[in-house]
Amino acid sequence: MADGNPVVQRSMNINEKLGPRLVAAAEQNAILRIGWTNAGDPVPKDGELGLCPALPEGARLRALGVLGSWVAAFGRGGTFTLQGDAGSFLGAANQGTSVICERMAGHFVGYRMASGTITVMDGCGSDAGAEMTGGHLFVRGATGPRIGGGMEDGLIVVHGDVGPDPGAGMTGGRIVINGRCPTPPPGVLLRPLAKKELKEINALLDDESMHVPSDAVCLTPQEGLHIERTGYAVSSDDLSNIGLTSDNQQLVPYETVDTVALIGLSEEVQSLALPLPLLPCLASGATMTPNKKADETVSHLLNRHPAMVEELPRAVDILMLNRNNLLSIGEALPSAGGFAIDLTNLPPMDAEQLDGLLVALRSLAIEHAPAVLIDTIGRVQSLHARAAHHRFDLAVARIEDGSGISEAASLPLTGRSKKEHLTNDTIQTGFLLGFAASGHDLAVLMASGIEIVSCNPPMADTEDVAYWLQGTQEDLANELRRIGINSIDSLERKHLRALNHETASVSGLRLAGYERPLPQWFAR
Numbered sequence: 001m002a003d004g005n006p007v008v009q010r011s012m013n014i015n016e017k018l019g020p021r022l023v024a025a026a027e028q029n030a031i032l033r034i035g036w037t038n039a040g041d042p043v044p045k046d047g048e049l050g051l052c053p054a055l056p057e058g059a060r061l062r063a064l065g066v067l068g069s070w071v072a073a074f075g076r077g078g079t080f081t082l083q084g085d086a087g088s089f090l091g092a093a094n095q096g097t098s099v100i101c102e103r104m105a106g107h108f109v110g111y112r113m114a115s116g117t118i119t120v121m122d123g124c125g126s127d128a129g130a131e132m133t134g135g136h137l138f139v140r141g142a143t144g145p146r147i148g149g150g151m152e153d154g155l156i157v158v159h160g161d162v163g164p165d166p167g168a169g170m171t172g173g174r175i176v177i178n179g180r181c182p183t184p185p186p187g188v189l190l191r192p193l194a195k196k197e198l199k200e201i202n203a204l205l206d207d208e209s210m211h212v213p214s215d216a217v218c219l220t221p222q223e224g225l226h227i228e229r230t231g232y233a234v235s236s237d238d239l240s241n242i243g244l245t246s247d248n249q250q251l252v253p254y255e256t257v258d259t260v261a262l263i264g265l266s267e268e269v270q271s272l273a274l275p276l277p278l279l280p281c282l283a284s285g286a287t288m289t290p291n292k293k294a295d296e297t298v299s300h301l302l303n304r305h306p307a308m309v310e311e312l313p314r315a316v317d318i319l320m321l322n323r324n325n326l327l328s329i330g331e332a333l334p335s336a337g338g339f340a341i342d343l344t345n346l347p348p349m350d351a352e353q354l355d356g357l358l359v360a361l362r363s364l365a366i367e368h369a370p371a372v373l374i375d376t377i378g379r380v381q382s383l384h385a386r387a388a389h390h391r392f393d394l395a396v397a398r399i400e401d402g403s404g405i406s407e408a409a410s411l412p413l414t415g416r417s418k419k420e421h422l423t424n425d426t427i428q429t430g431f432l433l434g435f436a437a438s439g440h441d442l443a444v445l446m447a448s449g450i451e452i453v454s455c456n457p458p459m460a461d462t463e464d465v466a467y468w469l470q471g472t473q474e475d476l477a478n479e480l481r482r483i484g485i486n487s488i489d490s491l492e493r494k495h496l497r498a499l500n501h502e503t504a505s506v507s508g509l510r511l512a513g514y515e516r517p518l519p520q521w522f523a524r
Helices: 006-027 195-203 296-303 326-335 351-364 377-389 407-421 439-447 462-482 501-507
Strands: 032-034 060-066 079-083 095-101 115-120 133-140 153-159 174-177 188-192 217-221 242-244 261-263 272-274 278-284 308-311 318-321 338-342 371-376 394-398 428-432 452-455 496-498
Touching: 006 032, 006 060, 006 351, 242 439, 278 462, 296 462, 318 326, 318 371, 326 351, 338 351, 351 371, 351 377, 371 377, 377 394, 377 407, 394 452, 407 428, 407 501, 439 452, 439 462, 496 501
Parallel strands: 032 060, 060 079, 079 095, 095 115, 115 133, 133 153, 153 174, 278 308, 278 452, 308 318, 318 338, 338 371, 371 394, 394 428, 428 452
Antiparallel strands: 174 217, 188 217, 242 496, 261 272
């Protein structure tokens, strides 16, 4: 989170105080209030964000003032009423909470909601109800562009005018509009409401003033051709054309070398220790959980090695948040050792919206959990600048971003950006590779200044992952012994050599034999 931001600090303090009181208040059927003194005098909030994440069943909250982004996100029940305005992502990933905003709301209201009800009484911004899979969104007032964009199911009712491209990319659900509606985009059908349909929708609305008239229109997806998406362009190379060399004498084969890495270097962070600087990227933490009959060595290796997972995290794992698992974040995050935000798989967010998401996640995670930010290598400058501004612990560049930029070309891009933006030594840099890393790959990347490497294992079987990790650690240790270095911390850029002209051209590394970078790297 942004260093010294008073709004962030106030928001964290509110969530910290609310946490222990939510369950007790739910049991007593009491309403918790935000924006009033104990005596009942109004003290409206001003910009607080990320409030009240993952509200449980039975919780009842009422807030007063103007709130920021990611309020009442990941809700699992209860009610949240705001007497005032809300920022973006109000009620995102809702799974049963009833959210009422008595004035205006920002962009992406109800993003990825699956169930529950969200009511906005004075209009909202763009992309309201985007990618809904269920639930009900009711809006009185005008809405911005792309309402219901990409929705898969659920119901949206708007009493007001809607902006351009309503329902763009929708594959299911209904958007009912009582107001002016522009020509819908291709793939979206505009039709009148059937009498039975009208009765069913109005039965959902307790407030008669929100009832839908018979002349309202309905947008639904139109049957048509479904074209499968083509894959991204992949990286044009790997790290096999970069060699490791040193003037040092090689170490004896049995000498112990240090391959341990940490995620989270700040004294304020609960660090995660990795036996080697490799973070397996897996769909589920269950893959890293050996069964009771597993070999003791396999169990020991897997139990102490963190992974980056999308579901069922262990206490040592980092939970990667993306659009696919938003609905499980409230339940899964408290069990994880840290979290990662994958910006490549979420809607674009500005600084305030990212702060709101961070407040919500930090309020759900264990205390002082390390935070990771992921974005593409093409946006590495922005990635590092945002990681520094919001005080992430690790900034990871995803190499396979569709640009085809090779790993060798990514090294100088990352190095220049790191020098410009990551002046704080506690913020680490990482790569998310598109192939399973070897010990050689890890040594090359460590020497180039990359501190943590993440990738998918070559096989997803639990025992195979253990053998891959063990073999990669031994390969890394052998590389270090060969060049006479006893720790990955001693690897430097001077140990690297480009083995062909093309790799030297894109990486700026010394060309083997020529023993210095190619001339163009000295040009201003």
